[in-house]
Amino acid sequence: MLAIRLEKLNDLDEWRGKARRLLAAGMEPSQIVWRTGSDENGLFEGGDEMLPTPDGPVGTVPRQFMELAAGVIQHSDPERFARLYRVLWRLQKDHQLLSNAGDSDNTDLARMASAVRRDAHKMKAFVRFRSLFEGETERFIAWFEPDHYVLEATASFFARRFAGMNWGIVTPYASAWWDTENLSFGPGGRKSDVPAEDAVEDDWKTYYASIFNPARLKVSMMKSEMPVKYWRNLPEAENIAPLIRNAKAMEQDMIERAATQPPAHHMRREARKPEPQQIQEITSLAEAREAVQSCHRCPLYEHATQAVFGEGPEHAEVMFVGEQPGDQEDLAGKPFIGPAGQVLDEFIEKVGIDRKRVYVTNAVKHFKFEPRGKRRIHQRPDGGEVQACKFWLNLEVEYVKPKVIVALGATAAQSLLGKASVTIGKMRGAPIKMEDGTVLFITNHPSYLLRIPDAEGKARERAKFEADLVMVREAIAALEKTP
Amino acid sequence: MVALTLTRKLAILADAAKYDASCASSGSEKRNSAGTKGIGSTEGSGICHSYAPDGRCISLLKLLLTNFCIYDCAYCINRSSSNVQRARFSVDEVVQLTLDFYRRNYIEGLFLSSGIIKSPDHTMEEMVRVARTLREVHLFQGYIHLKVIPNASPELLAEAGRWADRLSTNIELPTDTALEHFAPEKRPAEIRTAMARLRGKLDEAKPEGKPKAKPQKFAPAGQSTQMIIGADAANDSAILTRAAGLYSGYNLKRVYYSAFSPIPDASSKLPLRPPPLMREHRLYQADWLIRFYGFDVPEIVQGGENGDLDLAIDPKLAWALKQRQSFPVDVNRADREMLLRVPGLGINAVDRIIRSRRHHRLTLADVARMTASIDKVRPFIVTGDWSPGGAIDDQRLRQKLTPQPKQLSLF
Numbered sequence: 001m002l003a004i005r006l007e008k009l010n011d012l013d014e015w016r017g018k019a020r021r022l023l024a025a026g027m028e029p030s031q032i033v034w035r036t037g038s039d040e041n042g043l044f045e046g047g048d049e050m051l052p053t054p055d056g057p058v059g060t061v062p063r064q065f066m067e068l069a070a071g072v073i074q075h076s077d078p079e080r081f082a083r084l085y086r087v088l089w090r091l092q093k094d095h096q097l098l099s100n101a102g103d104s105d106n107t108d109l110a111r112m113a114s115a116v117r118r119d120a121h122k123m124k125a126f127v128r129f130r131s132l133f134e135g136e137t138e139r140f141i142a143w144f145e146p147d148h149y150v151l152e153a154t155a156s157f158f159a160r161r162f163a164g165m166n167w168g169i170v171t172p173y174a175s176a177w178w179d180t181e182n183l184s185f186g187p188g189g190r191k192s193d194v195p196a197e198d199a200v201e202d203d204w205k206t207y208y209a210s211i212f213n214p215a216r217l218k219v220s221m222m223k224s225e226m227p228v229k230y231w232r233n234l235p236e237a238e239n240i241a242p243l244i245r246n247a248k249a250m251e252q253d254m255i256e257r258a259a260t261q262p263p264a265h266h267m268r269r270e271a272r273k274p275e276p277q278q279i280q281e282i283t284s285l286a287e288a289r290e291a292v293q294s295c296h297r298c299p300l301y302e303h304a305t306q307a308v309f310g311e312g313p314e315h316a317e318v319m320f321v322g323e324q325p326g327d328q329e330d331l332a333g334k335p336f337i338g339p340a341g342q343v344l345d346e347f348i349e350k351v352g353i354d355r356k357r358v359y360v361t362n363a364v365k366h367f368k369f370e371p372r373g374k375r376r377i378h379q380r381p382d383g384g385e386v387q388a389c390k391f392w393l394n395l396e397v398e399y400v401k402p403k404v405i406v407a408l409g410a411t412a413a414q415s416l417l418g419k420a421s422v423t424i425g426k427m428r429g430a431p432i433k434m435e436d437g438t439v440l441f442i443t444n445h446p447s448y449l450l451r452i453p454d455a456e457g458k459a460r461e462r463a464k465f466e467a468d469l470v471m472v473r474e475a476i477a478a479l480e481k482t483p
Numbered sequence: 484m485v486a487l488t489l490t491r492k493l494a495i496l497a498d499a500a501k502y503d504a505s506c507a508s509s510g511s512e513k514r515n516s517a518g519t520k521g522i523g524s525t526e527g528s529g530i531c532h533s534y535a536p537d538g539r540c541i542s543l544l545k546l547l548l549t550n551f552c553i554y555d556c557a558y559c560i561n562r563s564s565s566n567v568q569r570a571r572f573s574v575d576e577v578v579q580l581t582l583d584f585y586r587r588n589y590i591e592g593l594f595l596s597s598g599i600i601k602s603p604d605h606t607m608e609e610m611v612r613v614a615r616t617l618r619e620v621h622l623f624q625g626y627i628h629l630k631v632i633p634n635a636s637p638e639l640l641a642e643a644g645r646w647a648d649r650l651s652t653n654i655e656l657p658t659d660t661a662l663e664h665f666a667p668e669k670r671p672a673e674i675r676t677a678m679a680r681l682r683g684k685l686d687e688a689k690p691e692g693k694p695k696a697k698p699q700k701f702a703p704a705g706q707s708t709q710m711i712i713g714a715d716a717a718n719d720s721a722i723l724t725r726a727a728g729l730y731s732g733y734n735l736k737r738v739y740y741s742a743f744s745p746i747p748d749a750s751s752k753l754p755l756r757p758p759p760l761m762r763e764h765r766l767y768q769a770d771w772l773i774r775f776y777g778f779d780v781p782e783i784v785q786g787g788e789n790g791d792l793d794l795a796i797d798p799k800l801a802w803a804l805k806q807r808q809s810f811p812v813d814v815n816r817a818d819r820e821m822l823l824r825v826p827g828l829g830i831n832a833v834d835r836i837i838r839s840r841r842h843h844r845l846t847l848a849d850v851a852r853m854t855a856s857i858d859k860v861r862p863f864i865v866t867g868d869w870s871p872g873g874a875i876d877d878q879r880l881r882q883k884l885t886p887q888p889k890q891l892s893l894f
Contacts, residue, residue, distance in 0.1 A: 125530050131589045140586060161524040163516035163623070165586060180520075200583045206490050207584075210497035211545060212535040215758050221538030225531065236533055243536050253753050257747040262564035269553065269563060280498045293672055302659050303728040305675040331679040331732070372729035372779075 002027065005035045009173060010074045010149035012066075019085055021117075023058045029089050034081035046412055050359035059092045068098075074120075074149045081106060094453065118148040124157055126230050127169060130198040140167040143194040143233060151176055152185060159183050170194055201235045208236035212243055215249035241397065243336055285399040288392065292365055298388040300366035300381070305330045310361025310396050316354065319402035321393065322362045323411040323445055327376050330367035343391045343446035344389055344408070351469045353476065359400050363415035364389045386415050397438075404475050405438055406468075409445030416440060431475060439475055441466035487570050495570040496595040499561050500596060501551040501694060504709055504741035508542040508591040508626040511648040511704035521622025523592070525648065526616060529626070530591050543594035543628060544584050548572055548609055552598030556655070556666035557750035558714045558743065561598045566748050566880065571600075577613045578621065585625055592626030593617070599632060607635035607643065614646035620791070626704075633669065633677040640677065641701075644684055649704040649736070652677045654729065657722040661715035665752060678733040681706045705736040712766060713759045714743035720790035723769055723780045730774065740766045765792040775830060776823045795885050803863060804884075810875050813865040814850055815840050826884075827859035830836055859884060 004022070008014050010036050022032060069084050077083075084096060091097050100106055129140035140162070144151075151169065155176035158167065168177045170189040177184045222240075231237035284290045292307040301307065308325035309336060321335075328338040336344055341360075348355055364385055369376035381389075397405070407413040413422040417432075417440075424444055432440040444465055452458040487495070508529030515524035531540035549571035550561040556880060559565055572580075581593045588802055599606050610629050617623040629643050631652040643650055651672055658661045659671040659685075681702070698891035712722065726738040742758035749755065772778040776799070786801030787793045793801040803810060803826045812821050814836055822833045832854040839845060839853075847869035851857040855876060862874040874880065 084816075121530070125532050127588050131587070142588070157524075157526075160515035160517050160526075162520050162522050162586070162588075163518065164520040198587065203490055203493055203580070204584060204587070204589050206494050207497050207544065208533065208535065208541070210494045211501045211541065213537050213539075213744055216537035216539070216742075216760060218538030218760075219536055222534040222536055225538075225540065226534040234533065240536055248538065251745070251757065254499060254747045254749075255745045255757070257749070258750055259564075259751055260566050263566055265565045266555070301672075303677045303732075304673050304733065327732075331683060333676070333679075367730075369731070371727040373774075374731055374734060376728075376731045474664045 001033060002031055002079075003033045003035050005039075007036075009036055009300045010152060012070050012073045015073060015081055015084065016069075017090055020058050022085070023088065023092070029082065029086040032082070033084060034079075036078075038172060043233055061088060062095065062098060064098050065091060065470045068109050068113050068275050070153075071116045072109050074116045074153060075112040076148045077112065077394055080112065083112075086476050093376035116148050116150060119146050120154045121468045122146075122227075122230065123150055123154050126226075126234060127158070128233065128235060129167060130195040131200070132195045132277070140165055142167070143189075143191045144169055144171050145233060146171055147229075148293045149173060155183055155185070198235075200328070205236050205239055209239050209243060214243070215254060217244065217247045217251075219244060258370075282395060285396070288395045288399065292392050295365065295389060295392070298366075298385045300364070300368050300385055303369070304332050304366035307365040308333055308335050308358055308362065308367070309365060309392070310400075311335055312359030312400075313356065316359035316401060316402055317357045317479065318360065318404040318406065318472060319359045319397065319400055320408055321412040321416060322360070322408045323363050324364040324378075324381055325367045326378060326447075327367065327369070330376075335362055337452055340445065340447035347446070347466055347469050349472050351466060353469065353473050359396070359402060361393065361396055363393055363412045365392055381411060383414075383420060386411060390415055390418075395424055403438060403479050404472060405434075405440050407440060407442045408446065412445070413442045428464070429471075431471070441468060441475070489576060489580075490880075492570040492572055493546075495568055495797060496547045496550060496572060497545065499547045499567070499598075500545045500561065500594075500879055501546065502741065502746070503594075503596065503739075505538075505544050505651065505707055505737065505739040506540055506545060506594065507707075507737065508648075509704070510603045510736060511626060512700075514624050516622065519622050519624070521624060523622075523624030525591075525624070525626050528885050536814045543626065544581055544590045544592070545594040546572070546577060546580075546596070548574075548577060548595060548597035548606070548613070549600055551600050553601075554599050554666065554668040556669065557752040558655070558665055558711055558746075560746040560748075562750070562842045564739055564750070565746075569753075572697075572792035574609060574612045574616060578616045579828060581613075581617060581619060581625075582623070585623070590625075592628070594628040594630075595628035595706070597632070598862070601838055603635045603674070604639060605633040607632045607639045608701045611639055611646065614643065618646050628704075631677055631681070633673045637680055640680055641684060644681070644701040645699070647702055649707060650681055650702045651707040651709065652681065654725065655709070655711060655860060656715055657712075657717040657725045658715070661717060665714065675732075676734075678706065678708070678729070680732045706733065706735040707735055709739040709741055711743050712740050712763055714753060719762070719787065719792045720767060720780065720784040723773065723783060726770060727773060727780050738770060740770070747825065761794050762792070765794060765798060769798045777820055778802070778824075794889075797826070799824070800832070800859065804881050807875050810863045811865045811871050812863060815844050815865075815867065819824075825860060825863045827854055827856040827863075829854070 004018055006014055072080055072084055083105065087109060097103060098106060123144060123146055127142045127144050129142045130141045132141055151174050155169065158169065159178050162178065163345040164180060166179055168175060170193050173188040175186045175189055177186060185440050206279050282291055289309045295301055295307055309357050325335060326338045326340065329335055329483065348358060349394050368379045368381050405416060407416050410422050410424055413427065415422065424442060427442045434440050449458065449461055449465060452461055507650050511525045513525060513527050516522050525692050529542050530543055531542045533541040536540060550567065551569050551571060552561045552563055555562045555564050577595065584590045595610050614627050614629060617627065627647045628649045628651065629647040631640060631643065633652055653672055655666060655669065662669055662671050684701045684704060688698045690698055710722065729735050729738055740763050742760050743762035744758040745755055769783045772783055774779065782802060783798050784790055786798050786805055792798050812825055814822065819833060819837060822828055822836060836845060836850065836855045839849065844867040847866045850860065850864065851865060854860055860879060862871045
């Protein structure tokens with residue numbers, strides 16, 4: 001029997017160095033006992049002096065084993081070194097051992113590593129520093145009792161987090177110290193080595209008690225996340241019992257305390273408030289633009305971001321009317337800024353229509369969509385929605401008084417013609433005289449051009465769209481000649 | 484009037500914040516104070532530093548800058564007509580409290596909200612000043628979450644996103660009608676416009692392809708919102724439809740559902756009863772199914788009755804029990820989408836099933852090892868050695884799978 005002594009409780013390199021030599025010498029796991037600190041050797045055990053030297057070649061281990069071992073070595077189970085050595089030994093013969101989910105050595109190591117991870121996580125959460133002035137220097141000292149030997153590996157987290165602070169964490173087995181530049185480790189200590197109180201602790205307890213909502217009491221949930229064993233070092237924990245005890249009464253009090261007379265400052269403010277404005281008649285484009293934001297004429301307002309009103313000069317000669325704002329238009333509150341808007345701009349410029357004389361708007365002012373994951377899929381507005389929104393389009397036509405209106409797509413054409421259905425193919429290519437004297441052209445919505453998959457079809461449709469816009473340009477030009 | 488002590492203010496302004504459900508401190512960029520004279524770090528996943536007896540994690544110092552408010556929202560303890568005691572922190576007091584608490588490792592950072600005083604811009608500016616002071620003067624690297632005042636100016640929102648890890652704008656209630664009824668000063672369109680602006684800023688800050696210049700940082704942990712459940716009459720279908728619209732429109736990280744809790748001195752418009760905690764829980768489950776499991780709102784709601792989720796069983800099981808014709812599912816052949824719809828199989832279990840079945844045909848015991856709840860799964864699957872037979876059509880299946888009511892807590 002060989003007793004191997006380790007200086008440190010949780011030093012992977014130390015264990016690894018000795019394990020390699022044991023492995024090189026072919027020492028079977030059953031021949032070795034691992035000792036740390038004050039463990040005494042048994043009567044018939046040889047010590048480290050019997051460690052075979054020098055190093056011989058040893059086999060390799062999967063990286064996964066070293067990662068696992070880095071955690072397991074911090075576990076408080078005295079068997080951890082032997083268990084690691086046994087798995088190391090077995091790995092020499094069975095390289096796939098770690099992927100065998102049913103092997104008990106394997107599951108033990110995984111369980112131990114996970115317990116260590118949890119303990120380290122709880123340490124990050126439940127360390128409570130207390131401030132201590134040593135002359136001019138403020139230091140922050142904490143007492144913490146981890147279940148496992150996690151201090152050294154976890155201390156770097158505190159060094160990163162509290163870089164500009166002088167701190168120490170004392171545990172029963174070791175302590176960690178940071179002086180704003182270097183991390184060092186020392187011997188363990190006792191709770192009494194750490195200040196017994198802190199000036200801010202009462203405020204913390206006040207906060208803890210105040211943020212608790214007694215109407216939502218869930219004690220078992222709290223206990224599973226904040227196990228009772230940690231409570232003795234958490235200053236706020238002394239509040240827990242009274243808070244739980246009084247929760248029912250506090251909740252009852254919240255429910256029963258019905259509204260009382262509002263305070264005077266509220267009454268004064270109410271008195272100063274202007275009477276709610278009556279819905280006034282809309283007398284200008286600017287008023288319509290404002291009023292459309294509170295439009296409830298159809299249910300679309302509820303899920304759209306905002307109403308998107310038309311844009312352009314107040315007395316534009318030509319008005320383009322699309323179907324409805326899309327995703328981008330809805331977010332920005334401006335019409336025709338998305339991909340279809342870019343196509344429209346491209347053609348307006350191409351055929352030589354002056355952009356400054358164009359007003360663009362939509363038949364429906366709110367975006368209609370179907371949510372799908374992180375995207376909103378455009379939905380065509382129905383007849384009722386188009387009909388409801390006609391009110392706003394009429395106002396725009398009334399105040400802008402365009403001489404030429406271009407309906408982009410069937411929805412716009414339906415709205416402007418007041419018809420239930422319109423076939424673009426039949427109605428495009430010629431001006432339509434409207435009752436009020438304006439000239440209406442009907443063509444495709446530019447988004448249609450974006451959806452054509454084949455190059456040939458696309459070129460054909462783009463040419464037709466261009467031809468339609470050329471007619472619009474001619475119509476505007478004709479207006480100039482006949483004032 | 485006698486001046487309030489800082490401790491008293493803390494009691495009032497933390498109490499005023501306790502109705503807000505959100506407290507996450509995860510999902511931000513990684514940063515720390517190494518090499519600075521400051522303090523603070525975020526390492527991606529948040530840390531819960533304590534838990535209140537309501538089971539909720541305390542990760543952030545959640546405070547109101549003030550509970551004075553010119554708005555009169557019926558559901559809010561801080562509404563102007565409430566007789567609650569009022570207090571107001573100075574910017575420096577909040578900064579000091581945050582640093583004091585952070586240095587002692589009580590918190591991950593600050594979550595600051597506020598009643599609206601003077602004007603939305605004034606209030607937002609004060610909150611931004613807290614965050615700016617923490618970052619610039621004290622080199623604070625911890626987590627900061629700021630509540631957005633909906634109609635504050637776009638410039639203030641842009642600055643808020645520069646200092647904060649997360650911004651949130653509360654939608655408050657599931658329907659516009661309810662909001663107009665309960666919160667007459669709030670404009671639903673303004674709330675959505677604020678979210679749309681944040682989304683625009685978040686999109687801008689996202690590097691696309693090979694950016695020429697590094698885009699300016701903006702709220703790296705994204706935006707979230709909160710909705711109060713049970714104060715108005717909206718059913719679960721309306722709530723989830725609203726949430727789906729918000730997720731798709733504004734790229735929200737989270738929608739928090741906060742069961743309406745009775746408040747002292749409550750407005751007579753409100754129900755006087757304990758919060759519907761189970762309903763809140765079911766909504767979170769449904770929300771999860773929509774975001775990660777490929778369900779859509781109408782499907783989820785099908786599992787319940789009249790647009791409300793089933794309170795007795797989880798929404799996936801409820802859906803499956805009404806869609807029995809789609810089951811059993813052969814775990815050795817079904818596609819990922821369908822496996823995700825099996826009650827009791829989570830994303831991890833489904834991934835494990837798909838990995839393992841490439842090597843060998845799975846047995847019921849194999850599946851049992853991959854999930855914590857094989858009893859729930861069994862009636863809905865077929866494996867190499869198992870078929871549920873008629874179990875899927877058993878009229879009592881629902882009853883068998885419904886958890887038995889537990890003895891109520893003595894507390």
